Amino acid sequence: xxxxxxxxxxxxxxxxxxxxxxxIALTMTIIVNSVFMIMERRGDxxxxxxxxxxxxxxxxxxxxxxxxxxxxxxxxxxxxxxSLPGVIDAIQSNSxxxxxxxxxxxxxxxxxxxxxxxxxxxxxxxDHAVNTFGLNLIQGRDxxxxxxxxxxxxxxxxxxxxxxxxxxxxxxxxxxxxxxxxKTVYISETQPINIIxxxxxxxxxxxxxxxxxxxxxxxxxxxxxxGRIIIRAEPGExxxxxxxxxxxxxxxxxxxxxxxxxxxEEIREISYQSHKGTNTILLVLITALxxxxxxxxxxxxxxxxxxxxxxxGTRRALGATKFDILRYFLVENFLISSxxxxxxxxxxxxxxxLLVSTLDLPSISWYYVPSGMILLWCxxxxxxxxxxxxxxxxxxxxxxxxx
Amino acid sequence: MLxxxxxxKVFRTEQVETHALRDFSLKxxxxxxxxVTGPSxxxxxxxLNIAGLLETFSDGQYHLDGIxxxxxxxxxxxxxxxxxxxxxxxxFNLIPDLNLFDNVDxxxxxxxxxxxxxxxxxxxxLETVGLASRMxxxxxxxxxxxxxxxxxxxxxxxxxxxxxxxxxxxxxxxSMAESVMQLLEDIxxxxxxxxxxxxxxxxxxxxxRNIFVKDxxxxxxxxxxxxxxxxxxxxxxxx
Ligand SMILES: Nc1ncnc2c1ncn2[C@@H]1O[C@H](COP(=O)(O)OP(=O)(O)O)[C@@H](O)[C@H]1O
Ligand SMILES: [Mg+2]
Numbered sequence: 001x002x003x004x005x006x007x008x009x010x011x012x013x014x015x016x017x018x019x020x021x022x023x024i025a026l027t028m029t030i031i032v033n034s035v036f037m038i039m040e041r042r043g044d045x046x047x048x049x050x051x052x053x054x055x056x057x058x059x060x061x062x063x064x065x066x067x068x069x070x071x072x073x074x075x076x077x078x079x080x081x082x083s084l085p086g087v088i089d090a091i092q093s094n095s096x097x098x099x100x101x102x103x104x105x106x107x108x109x110x111x112x113x114x115x116x117x118x119x120x121x122x123x124x125x126x127d128h129a130v131n132t133f134g135l136n137l138i139q140g141r142d143x144x145x146x147x148x149x150x151x152x153x154x155x156x157x158x159x160x161x162x163x164x165x166x167x168x169x170x171x172x173x174x175x176x177x178x179x180x181x182x183k184t185v186y187i188s189e190t191q192p193i194n195i196i197x198x199x200x201x202x203x204x205x206x207x208x209x210x211x212x213x214x215x216x217x218x219x220x221x222x223x224x225x226x227g228r229i230i231i232r233a234e235p236g237e238x239x240x241x242x243x244x245x246x247x248x249x250x251x252x253x254x255x256x257x258x259x260x261x262x263x264x265e266e267i268r269e270i271s272y273q274s275h276k277g278t279n280t281i282l283l284v285l286i287t288a289l290x291x292x293x294x295x296x297x298x299x300x301x302x303x304x305x306x307x308x309x310x311x312x313g314t315r316r317a318l319g320a321t322k323f324d325i326l327r328y329f330l331v332e333n334f335l336i337s338s339x340x341x342x343x344x345x346x347x348x349x350x351x352x353x354l355l356v357s358t359l360d361l362p363s364i365s366w367y368y369v370p371s372g373m374i375l376l377w378c379x380x381x382x383x384x385x386x387x388x389x390x391x392x393x394x395x396x397x398x399x400x401x402x403x
Numbered sequence: 404m405l406x407x408x409x410x411x412k413v414f415r416t417e418q419v420e421t422h423a424l425r426d427f428s429l430k431x432x433x434x435x436x437x438x439v440t441g442p443s444x445x446x447x448x449x450x451l452n453i454a455g456l457l458e459t460f461s462d463g464q465y466h467l468d469g470i471x472x473x474x475x476x477x478x479x480x481x482x483x484x485x486x487x488x489x490x491x492x493x494x495f496n497l498i499p500d501l502n503l504f505d506n507v508d509x510x511x512x513x514x515x516x517x518x519x520x521x522x523x524x525x526x527x528x529l530e531t532v533g534l535a536s537r538m539x540x541x542x543x544x545x546x547x548x549x550x551x552x553x554x555x556x557x558x559x560x561x562x563x564x565x566x567x568x569x570x571x572x573x574x575x576x577x578s579m580a581e582s583v584m585q586l587l588e589d590i591x592x593x594x595x596x597x598x599x600x601x602x603x604x605x606x607x608x609x610x611x612r613n614i615f616v617k618d619x620x621x622x623x624x625x626x627x628x629x630x631x632x633x634x635x636x637x638x639x640x641x642x
Contacts, residue, residue, distance in 0.1 A: 002512050009500035314496040317457055318510040318557070319485020321478045396457040396484070399496055400448050400569050 006332050016300045017336045024340025024376050027293040029347035032372035033355065034282040036364050041275045047212070049097040050165075050201030052134030053264040055088070055233045057242050058096050062226035065255025070223045071150060073253060077229065080252060081245055082128075086237030089132040091230050093125045094222050095205045096133075096264070097215075098271040102205035107185045107193075107216070109172055115186070118171045120164075121204030121215040124151060124222045130163075132232045133202065138166065140181035140197030143219045151220040158187050159219050163197040167213035207271050226256075238263060294383040301329060301387035305394075312391050313398025322392040329388035330381060337380035341373040348372060405431040405454060405565065405596070410463035412449050412619070423449040425619040427463070431598060433564075436591040438607040439600045441616035447600045448569055450616060454598060455488050455567045456480045468564065485513050489558030489595075491568035495550040497542040497557075503529060504538040507557045514561065528556035532586060548579030555586055559595075566590060568599040572606065584609065 010017055061077075063070055074092050081090040095102035103124075106117030123129065127143035140163070149159055169177040172185060177198075184192045202215045233241045246261050262270075305312070312325055320328075352364040395401075412424040423446045431437055439447050452458040453465065456472060465472040468487065475483065484490075497506050507528055511521045529535045532552035534545075542550050551571060558566055568587070572580035584606055591597050599610070607613050613624040 005501055005505045005508065005512070008502075008505065009498070012500040310496065311498050314492070314498070315509060315513075316481065317455070317484060317490050317496075319481050319513040319561075321481040321513070323478075324481075324513055396481075397452050399490065400452055400457065400492060 002328070003331065003335075006328065007335060010332060010335060013304075016304070017339075020296055020300050021336050021340040021343070023293050023296050024337055024380065025343035025347055027289050028341055028344030028372045028376045029351050030289055031286045031375070032344075032348045032368050033351050033364070034286045035372075036352070036368050037361070038279045038282050040362065041279055044207070045272045045275055047203070048201055049203040049264070049268070050133070050135060050199070051097055051264060052232055053268065055235055055238050056096075056133070056230060056264040057233070057238055057262060058099065058228055058230050058264070058267065059246065059249075059261040060226065060228050060259050061249070061256045062259070063256040068255045070225065073256065074221060074227075076252070077249060078128075080248065081229065081231055084241065084245070084248075086234050086241055088232040088234055089128045090232065091125045091128045091132045092221055093123055093129070093228055093230055094224070095121070095123060096228060096230055096267065097203040097205060098207055098264075098267050099205045099228075100271060104204070105187055105216075107168070107172060107187055108189075109183075109185055111186045111190055111192070113189050115189070118168065119211050119214065120168050121206075121211075122218055123202070123215060124218050124220045126219065126221055129217050130199065132230050134232060135202055136200040137163070138198050138200050139178070140195070142197060143217070147219040149220050151222050153222075153224050156188065158191045158193060160192060161194045161196045161219060163199055163217040164195055165199055165202050165213060165215045167201075168216060169195070169198055171211075171214060207275075290379060294379055297333065297380055297383035298387060301333065301384045302390070305329070305387045305391045308391075309394055309398055310402050312394045313396055313402065316394065316396035317399040325392045325394070326388050329384055329391055333380050333384035333388075334377065337377050340380075341376050344376060345369050345373060404433055404466075404468060405429070405598075406464075406466045407454070408464040410453060410465060411461045412446070412453060412458070413461045422619050424453070424460070427619065427621050429614065429621055431596060434591070434594055434596055435612055436588070436597045436610045437599070437612045437614060438610040439598060439614050439616060440602070440604070440607050445616045446619040447616050449619075450621070451567050451569050451598065451600055455490060455565075456484050481513070485510055485561065487564050489561065489563035489566045491551070491554050491558050491566065491571045493570040493573040495542070495547070495554045495574070497550055497553055499542055502539050502541055503534060503545075503553050503556075506542065506553060507560050510557060510561050524560045524562075525556075528560040529553070531559060532556045546579070547575050548582060551575060551579070551583050552586065555583070555590075559590065564596060566595050566597045568597065570600050570602060572601065572603060580606070 063073065078090055078092060081087055103122040104119055105122050106119055108115035108117045126148045127145050129135070130137055130142050143163070147159070147161060164180065166177065169180040173180050173183070180195050180198060183195050185195065187193055201213065204212050204215050206212070231241065231245060242261050242263065246258055249258050315325065348369055349364070355361040356363055407427055407429045410424050410427040411422070414421040414423055427450060439450065441447050449458065453460050467483065470483065498509065504525055507525045508521060511524060526535060529538060532555055534549060534552055534556065537545070542553065545553065571587070572583055575583060580603065587597055587599065588609070601607055615622050615624055
């Protein structure tokens, strides 16, 4: 290959080449880190909530009338909803996965103050919870109707049993989580809770929380003056039921407000709105950057083709084929890009290390770096192809014709 | 051997048609040294470009060493240029970013040739033109005459059968022109066929054969060698 003469010619015209190499290095750094962040966020967004999202919807109620009796109203409402055709099941609860607001507590495996606790989301619900959310109970048993008690706003006592997510059990018992059923954990430092079941997955209400997978079902129904009702519909029935049930509840009793009727899909959408927004911004940024870099390469290559017209004609006169000329510019670009992507690889890892230490981001997976290098090489070659193709068209007669 | 029969070359732009060559017929034998003279714009460069396969022609036949040039595709033409023809240009056309060694190497790189073979040829060619000691210099570090000698070395390195030179001394003062001319004469003496366009009647007078181009038409200047007075007879350049 004619690497050596291309390289020595390049070294005599460094400025443009260095600028393009620097641009390639920077572009690669930003593209690779951005793509990594986008993929991380996508990965976050793809985590399953553990519920039958396609068929579930949630509504909020708040009692305002003086005759509002929450206890009887809940029973009445749930009876009404559960009796509707198309409804699989329904519960009253304080929260739902990804909804943004909820209750959290700390659990410990030992009794007493100052024990290392594990944070968990709390879902108060009756024995229909597993069926309504469509949870996968992998160990132990579900709640029985007799397990359910009423909880007032001022209550500080906790029922003696609960169902935990596998992630929560793992956090509490490590590898021993398979034997968690039957064990006791402590809430509010001293109150024992017997683990009666383990569910595979149920996300907490907050997607940004690092304990997102840690949740606990508590067999109580809350009398807090307001709450949420979660309804699981048969496939295809959700949208109809969303309007029917909102209207039905209002007709049955006008002393409470029914608001925020949202499908789980909408809830997920809203929950990850800022994720999506950030990803879009990053995507626009890297697209723009790619275009600018590609244009820079096109510009430099066109400039150097124009500057070297006579040289190209002379090379053709001396026996270069069109392909030889094309190859010259591709190789030249490849050399410039190679310098760019080598520095790009270093900067990429450097920027990631900075992000890891400042923004608590995970470390970039190794394969991002070679992928980024290949991508930038390809962008470079694609950008230089047009000007190089033009160079091929320069007539050998240019050698004698131009001054 | 180079044989052109009734070559026509028409340059067409949107407004004008230029008949650069009309019924151009010429036969150049192995070992000839032909000087081409004629007024500016008469078609000398066009003729040389066609002879050197740098340009195509509109009509007529051209055989180079028995090859029908018309039948060659672009790659084949490149190959013929590379292997059979050496070019020398008025403004030298060295590549400014490459040192002398790499400049002479340019045509050899387009040929499948081992690097030791190339190295030997380059050194030999630079030796011939008396510049072997300056192989690592850049063209800009040389005088015009020296640059033209490098260009001649580049043309020679591939051992071409034909050397085509378009006003090789046009940019040189007379002493440099003289040394270049001597070099060409030596090369011709070693068997290489040379066709040289020149404005300089003194140089033209030194070559065994002269042709004259005017308005795209070629005529042969025959010296009546009897009395040596250079009385010229114009006649067609092909027998
Ligand atoms: N690429 C071209 N397009 C149009 N006309 C051209 C082109 N090249 C040469 N010519 C014309 O052809 C004629 C012969 O040109 P040329 O062979 O360069 O003359 P010379 O070398 O004898 O000075 C001139 O009239 C010139 O203007
Ligand atoms: Mg000319």
